Amino acid sequence: MSGTARSMRAACAPVIAETVRRCPDLITLGADGQALFGTVIGESPERYVEVGIAESNLVGVAAGLARTGWRPVVGAMAPFLVRRAYEQLRLDVALPGLPVALLGVGGGLGYGALGPTHHAVDDIALMSALPHMGIYCPADAADAAHVLRHFLPPTRPAYVRLSARVDPPVFRPDGTAEPGDPHEVRVLRGGADALLLATGRCVAEASAAAERCAAHGLDVAVAAVTCLRPFPTDQVRALGENRPLVVTAAEELGHCGLGAAVAEALRGSGTPLLRLAVDDRHPPVGEHDELLAFHGVDRTAIESAVVRALIGKGDHEDSR
The missing domain is CATH 3.40.50.920 (Rossmann fold)
Structure with a gap:
């Protein structure tokens, strides 16, 4: 693995911060996890909402903000964002097609030894059952950042599975080649x-x-x-x-x-x-x-x- 390899969170954080600077209607929300939003909190604390370990509330607040003209970016641990807040995801965000970006950290088996409580191999299945929901599963940190550049600020609901740890680089092991359009193979x-x-x-x-x-x-x-x-x-x-x-x-x-x-x-x-x-x-x-x-x-x-x-x-x- 390249010595410059980064986690998906580290790669996505600058993209989120840049979008907040560029788009006055973008707002970020977290559930006791701020790695994705540290720069936003430092530069524009009024553009970050911390709800604590309360994922159902997190999604409900995001939906309410979206209905008042904001375009929310939500970040939380994938197993809890998807499973604990599933009713709110379906009724509050997906059915009305609100412009909410959902960043699930640690999808799949990424949390390793923390066990089945922290594994989310069912996140893709569950999100696939929701109407209007876009779904992205990036291959590495560069791909994850590229996905966010393509769809932030959100215009519809979308879920992005982010890994919990540093993964082997696929698209830019030498820091040069761009991943290309994430909507294409x-x-x-x-x-x-x-x-x-x-x-x-x-x-x-x-x-x-x-x-x-x-x-x-x-x-x-x-x-x-x-x-x-x-x-x-x-x-x-x-x-x-x-x-x-x-x-x-x-x-x-x-x-x-x-x-x-x-x-x-x-x-x-x-x-x-x-x-x-x-x-x-x-x-x-x-x-x-x-x-x-x-x-x-x-x-x-x-x-x-x-x-x-x-x-x-x-x-x-x-x-x-």
């Missing part, structure tokens, strides 16, 4: 034998898996899907049809999200599809990388899935 690596479609942290895992597959003589393409709703269906179908194999990898429940959307996009194409996602087993105590491996969505599991599908079980020894 970004192809990171070409390849004729298979296509790996991944979102969030699994983009880095898929990229590493593709490198490993080369040792087996397999030429594997990798593409990042950051915008899960509205989903880039046409682009995914164009990239995936006529492939020998498409594999999806996502740190989310298997019956929804990326895998389900890709399956629908490829329906009728005849393209073989493998969907790697988190299952319902109770996780062990472990760090983020260990939990990705436990649920079969890390680089080793992705490599194994591709090699087994294209070469066969007898020709590849699972190295986990």
